[in-house]
Amino acid sequence: MVTITLIKDPDHTQRQLFDDWAGVLAADGRHQFGPDHTAHSADELREMSHSTDRRRVTWAAVDPQGTVVGAAALVMPQHDNRSQGLLIVIxxxxxxxxxxxxxxxxxxESAAHDHGRTVLLxxxxxxxxxxxxxxxxxxxxxGYAGAQTVLRSSLSLPADRRRLDAVLTADDADGYLVRTCWDGIPEAWLAGRAELSRRMSTDIPTGDLQLEEERWDVERVRADYERIAAMGRRVIDAFALHEESGELVGYTQVQVPQAHPEVAFQQDTLVLREHRGHGLGLRMKAAGTVALMEGSPATTSVRTWNADDNAPMLAVNHALGFVHDGMMREWQKVVAP
Ligand SMILES: CC(C)(COP(=O)(O)OP(=O)(O)OC[C@H]1O[C@@H](n2cnc3c(N)ncnc32)[C@H](O)[C@@H]1OP(=O)(O)O)[C@@H](O)C(=O)NCCC(=O)NCCS
Structure with missing residues (x-):
């Protein structure tokens, strides 16, 4: 029927096979969402296959005519969550x-078993x-069970500048500053950013997903920025700083693929629990949006994904003008070692 081929060398000898593999992901995206899909490009996926953060093993299903008809991968976190494996089957x-x-x-699934991954997502x-x-x-x-339902939302750009400025000049966040940076952050903030990423794994709603606390240090943060740049993406971070202690207490990030800057991707957003209730989530997102509009005028939409029970985050998005336009479900199966 089909041959399942391991793609070990996506850069050279199996470059075309890998492009066809990525083409299956794009075809599925178009089938579901039309031109508005969010599948990664082949080059982005190639770069992701080099990640030291999450090891990816990739297979193509090839029919007797030599056509790639299916794409699969096993994505395995390397720093933490070492019993977890994300399965891609398309x-x-x-x-x-x-x-x-x-x-x-x-x-x-059999490969996941061989790698000792028992929490399959x-x-x-x-x-x-x-x-x-x-x-x-x-x-x-x-045998997979729905573990979390996620809403996709999009904000059309340019967004209402007066609405954004009103958020940024409101005086309800006294004692905090919001700062934005393009393409990397000051050396002095790397440790604070690592702590925020660790807390991002413990301080957000995770439904029934069996996720462990993530381990972050300065090196991992640096490698993360290098990986994003190598994927051909620009990145804007907005941070909330607590003036009294000088600590970073919140962040949000937007990535802009340079090959297709029309759609930008809103990544993590977090305000530490102990600093919530000061409108910092809204201010950071508004600041990031202004920076995006000024620094990337070709971007016409920002897309984000949020757990359906994350009411505070959804309220922030709604206040900024995001519109709910897609759904995602996380599935989980826990198997014996
Ligand atoms: C889900 C997906 C991988 C299935 O691929 P496929 O090659 O069609 O799967 P199979 O032929 O092996 O189907 C296996 C079973 O899945 C179920 N199934 C698959 N598609 C279905 C559909 N459209 N409606 C109802 N059941 C369906 C059926 O039980 C089917 O068995 P049957 O054909 O004997 O009734 C494919 O539809 C896809 O790529 N979807 C988008 C990506 C995705 O959702 N991946 C799954 C992540 S868990």
Missing amino acids: VHPDHRRRGVGTALLEHV AETQWPVGVRDESGEHFAARH
């Missing part, structure tokens, strides 16, 4: 319901207003 929309998905899933996505026609049935049939 079949080209023209080749579904012929057992390719099941064959790929069994292959990746997977994601499905669909646009607002339609049903997920395939992923939900497939995941449930293979």
